[in-house]
Amino acid sequence: MYIADLHIHSRYSRATSKDCVPEYLDLWARKKGIHIIGTGDFTHPAWREELKEKLCPAEDGLYVLKKEYRIHDPAATEAFIPRFVVTGEISSIYKKMDKVRKVHSLILLPSLDAASDLSAKLEAIGNIHSDGRPILGLDCRDLLEITLEKCSRAIYVPAHIWTPHFSMFGAFSGFDTVEDCFEDMASFVHAIETGLSSDPPMNWRVSALDRFQLISNSDAHSPAKLGREANFLDIDLAYDGLYGAIQRGEGLYGTIEFFPEEGKYHFDGHRKCHVCLSPAQTEKYGGKCPVCGRRLTIGVSHRVEALADRPEGTVSPNARPFERLVPLPEVVGAATGHASTSAGVTKQYEEMLRTLGPEFEILRSVPCEDIRKHFGNLIASGIKRLRDGQATWLPGFDGEYGTLRLFTKEERENVDGQLSLFDAMPTMAFGDNFKLESGEEKKSGDEPKRDGGERCGDALIDRAFQENSVGEAGVPLPNELQREAAQTPGRCVAVVAGPGTGKTKTLIARIEYLLETRRVKPEHITAVTFTNKAAGELRQRLSQNPDNKRALRRLHAGTFHALSMELLKRWGCAYTLADNYMTMDLAGEIVKEYHLKMSAGQFLQKVSYIKSGQPLAGADESLLPAEKAYTERLRQQNALDFDDLLLKALELGKKQEHVLWFDYLLVDEFQDISPVQYELLRLWNEGGVELFVIGDSDQAIYGFRGSDDRCFSRLYEDFPRTKEIRLVENYRSTPQILNSALSVINHNPGSERVLKAHRPSGPSVDVVRTRSEKSQAIFVAHEVNRYIGGIDMIDASERIQDAKTRSFSDIAVLYRTHRQARLLEECLQNEGIPYIVAGRDDFLAEKEVRGSLAFFDWLLDPANDVAAKTCLKLMWDYEDQPLTRQILEKYGEAFGPLIKGRPGKLIEAWISDMGMDGNEAMGRLLQTSLCYKNAQEFMEAIHTGIESDLMRCGGKKYTADAVTLMTLHGAKGLEFPVVILYGAQEGALPYESERHPSSEEEERRLFFVGITRAREELVITFSGEPSKFISELPEDIKIRDAQTARKLSGGRQLSLFDLM
Missing domain, CATH: 3.40.50.300 (P-loop containing nucleotide triphosphate hydrolases)
Known part of the structure; x- marks a missing residue:
């Protein structure tokens, strides 16, 4: 019988120990008595290289640590050599069924070579270099399909399926069924990982899970946490044995389980208010914290209750044995009344391993008399109580682990014979800071405020701005010119589409024609849009055709900036994207140093124009030295502003091979591209098959931002065989309106316009x-x-x-x-x-608004030092120093809880606290915030939204x-x-x-x-x-x-x- 812990992490994952390296994983596996451990993090290139260096092949699909790296420790057994199997966890964050989904997946592979192949595929989709557990905007269904396409022997397991925030059944971002998550690929999922906060009996209550193998792993972020949960396997020691056990249950004897109460998301609660609630109590309080009134974190127990179709105590027809255990340091600590991480408990633990053997043997099979003989009555009695199921718990909740109780204080004091090692150590009170149900009385007036009817819901906000303002409402089926534009082949096709002629529908028809009639692979098609919003609308409208849904996952669509960022990631270009605070700060310095008679914002507009590639004339030429100084300071900080993204993509792209994305390149709003963007599309489509552009030179209105109204004529010069098609059927406006528009525009140079x-x-x-x-x-x-x-x-x-x-x-x-x-x-x-x-609007440039926005950015990301510096300077005229940071942190404690709610409430409180009630600019900021659902969305609109993306309510009501x-x-x-x-x-x-x-x-x-x-x-x-x-x-x-x-x-x- 082997014990296997298959879900762990390396030192390359966030919030992990630096000791998560092969030699210490091997050491702690021997301390624990674990025979097979996962490598974790196979997607990370540096980790794979380290594994190749330190591991050598053993049985088929398994590896062992090379002898020269093995750490010899009297507390670690030499009776067996742990095996490693290649594993990794991937975080998928994506939108599906009108909801953001956040799901983690555990993948096992038969070799490091298979890991390299799959990682190469995933690297084309997202960044796998920055974290051992990469975050990909990839549907789990597609991740499963890609995994099996690259390696048919791969094992795919939805990870810790009940965790509230990042799992298949999670209360906040999961699904209600396996089929909702994996669609037509659901039959290829054969096992699920139950997670620390649930045990097999909880999962047996959901009959839909009967067909899956239930496995358990530690998800360890440090070697000492290995084996918190594990699997009993009666298999041949090889990858095929693992495959049969997990996929078919052949040799999967059972599992070692955490007590689910110890899991940090077992019960509902609110950690900041020290409130832990059972599902029934949560229902009683309407899902709100009884102390502060904010939303409770819904735990695993509650979520199981919501999906269960069987009563408690039901045993699944496919049930396997399981044992509930607790890590030995926790047993020693609970038995003696001291913290499990204290020096005394650690010393006792190491001594027990040296004397009695691996941890699992001590917990499961070493006779209690032997334990008592060497380590006294208290620890022996604690282990016996654990084996007999006599442990009690204060359940975990809202990220707080549960607390084990084996003895009361009085029981500990009355047990004789315990070694005196702990006598001089202060005892630890368990659970004093937590309560199953808040007993605190609310003061009068503390009832949490709720949004009333004066503010409409999210749907009304969207409707108020979007209804009746979506283009081409009256365009019928394609007319002959539209059909010609959609179907005409050619190295370069230019469609001149006047207003109301069905431009977007024509572009969509072109893409559908490529996909469905010409059978072009979607990964070879890229559509460039003017805004991110337009890219989203393009995808949404394409998705209305059910046949397009699968292809959409592989088709590229985005702005020049978004596509450039994707390419830079693909090419491994490491950089910091300069935010508004960094660019404004640098611009302010340059304006002062060069004695420029303009604001920092105006200087940045000039810089953007220069970087767009437009020629300068007259006074603007004097700005070139200042622009170069600004760009150099960005370079010194390894930072790129938005214009630099394009320039960097152009620079690196000239050294790269042709990217297949751009074989069929389609460009929307072609009239508004800049010279640099034009060079990019030429580069991207160099070696491509077709270039299709659509736009209208009579709607080129962004010259002040660097767009080039000569782009069509440049295209005809560079592609002399360009096929031009003009759409002239206007379905939008009445003849009176259209004739007025034509009468005006025909005063510009060029041939007479016809619509x-x-x-x-x-x-x-x-x-x-x-x-x-x-x-x-x-x-x-x-x-x-x-x-x-x-x-x-x-x-x-x-x-x-x-x-x-x-x-x-x-x-x-x-x-x-x-x-x-x-x-x-x-x-x-x-x-x-x-x-x-x-x-x-201009109010965004006001000092109080900029300082306030910097504060909100810092609340969202306390590691944002630029935001902290900006806030301190603009709000209080302080430099960023340790003492002034204390002021900021004080405000952070006061306003931090509000950052998770509606931004309007946060700004109302901030304005009041800072004495800015009569400030017009801050009033407008408040009006703007009312249009957004949360602070993150609000700040993204502020920082990156273009004209139509940013909205402001005209009052306090909707x-x-x-x-x-x-x-x-x-x-x-x-x-x-x-x-x-x-x-x-x-x-x-x-x-x-x-x-x-x-x-x-x-x-x-x-x-x-x-x-x-x-x-x-x-x-x-x-x-x-x-x-x-x-x-x-x-x-x-x-x-x-x-x-x-x-x-x-x-x-x-x-x-x-x-x-x-």
Whole structure:
């Protein structure tokens, strides 16, 4: 009979001992009496090399430690030589069935060569270098398939299946069935690992688990923790014997079990409040901590109860024997009243091993009389009680291990004959800090606050911004030009897709055609999108076809930056991605040193423009030395900013072989790429099969960020045989709106643009002059009021009956800059109109906001020293020193618990505590936070979100729908039934600024984009002198003063403002 512990970790995993090396694993296996141990962490290249150096083959698929590395210790038996088998654990974090899943998997392999082969495959998917237990964004079903494809003799076991946060059945991120997790591959899973917090009888309560072999392992992070759980195997000593035992139960005699109560997630609870609850007590408190009111961590016992279909005490028809044991140091410590890690207990433990043999023999079979003879009554009696099942426990919960009790204090004092080694040591009180149920009384007013009806749920937040603003709602089945674009083969195909012509559907049709008709392997296809959000939407829309779901897992889609990051990982390029704090800090230093007359943020914008590859002219050339100094300081810290990601990928890519991902390269929003991005796509597709680009040069609006409006002409020069297809059927806008847009854009150079409207005729475009900025904002507020049929009884009674009633979410107000929206927001609030502001605003640059955001970043990651330094400087004007860190840590203790909840609650408390109640910028930050579900999502939107990714609520309440306010840049790619193009006056559109000179052609394109966001109705407003672009509208469109009554023939009514 062999004892096997197959799930352990090396020193290359996080939070593991430096002694997790082959020689110490061998030593402790001999101390424990373990015959077969897993290597752990086979995916880590350095660990595999160490294993190859220190191990030599033994029986088929097993290894032993080379003699020269063996540590001789009197406490470790020489009666047998432990065998190693290649194992590893992989963490999968991915989204499935509308929920983030976090599942760990244990994999056994027959050789180190097999480990190298599988690791090479996994390295193409994610980073396997940074952690012995790598985190991959890979569905467990796919991981299982890949594993068996690379090695048919591999053994795949879902690990510690009940652990709350990282397991197949985990309460927070797991599934309810094996089939939900593995789908069609479920039949290839033959065993499950029960984990420390459950034992076989708990698993027997779930009848669906009867077909699986139940195995148990230690998941040790240090050699001394080996054997906490293990397996009894009656097999031939070879990998085939292991395979038969785990996959078919042949020779799997039984298991050694932790007492499940000792597992750190057995019961429910809240560790910070020292509250441990049974499942019934959790139900009583509604899943909330009775002390603080926050959500409890649901333990294994509760989760088993939820999935069980059998009562307690049921024995599975396939049940195997098991023994409950406790590590010997814990028995010695519990018997003597001292900590198991104390020096005295450690000394006693080593002496017992030298005298009586390996730990498992002492716990299981050495006669109690022999133990008593050498080590006294107390330890002998403790082991006897353990064998007789007389141990009692304070259960583990919320990451806190359970506590063993073998004797009361009085019982220990009354047992004679115990050696006096411990007499001078202080005793340890077990469980004094924990309680099964809180007995603390709540003070009046301590009842935890809960979100009320004033804030809508997550679905309403999403609906308020997204409903009716997804493009191409009216595009039917592909027309002939779309079909041609999707199916035309060629080394280079360029599709010029004007607004509303079905660009995204055409791109999707192209990908589906490659997959389904031309049978291109999905791993050879890459789609480059302008934003991460667009990549997600592309995948979502592709997934609507069931035939695409499997292929989507292997198809690459992402931004230039995301793909560059993936390539740098693939090529083993180690770097730190500079966050906002690092770049702002360095930029501030450079601005001071070079005496630049601009802010750090403005300098970074210039740096980004320079790095995009655009030529500089005039005053900007003087920034080159400063830009080089900034880049050099990043290099000294082995850091890359977002622009450097592209440059580094370009630099390294020239030295690499062609990547098969890019055989079929598709680029969306081609008109907005920069010169560097253009060079990247040329490099990526060099040696490729096809390049497909789709975009519209008339919608190139990001020149200020470095995009190159000459990209189409460059493409035609570099690929002279490019096949160009123009989509001209517009399914979005009415003829009145489309003709207005064409009339304007045809003033730019180039041939005459042609777009054909497929919507029926609608109201004429309305252009309205107001007397002032204030009156313009009031007019828009009243116009919104009128569109939705009135907010109160008076409004509703004055409404013309046949006018079409809109919802708030049907309406978007677009403007050139966020500054224009200040008065507009005030007027909408006065009218009681709900709205959401999309896009980045100036308040994010305010000192208090930046300091606060740095504090929240530090709360999320206390190791973020740059965030800590920034917070101390901006909030208190302190340098980062040990003493000032104490201040930060004090605030961390106060606000740390709030970081896990809704960000709005955190910021409300922070504003109050810091005395910033009247601070306008902080108020806007609070409004922004209300749009996000958690702090992590909120901070990601702040740091990486582009215009339409960042949202701000227009007040303290949500309704199901709201008017959208956003810049013209932010509106790109969206559409609305009604668009009000606000502030179209000279100086604002085209935008005029000495510091930010603009291109009239690009500003005209921006106006064109704004017009073509409208589906049914368009209103253009201005105060003062009208924009020159208004004069370019069709001649039949007349400017109307806001005071003039509307023509009733258009289906519109008088507003209160019109009568003033």
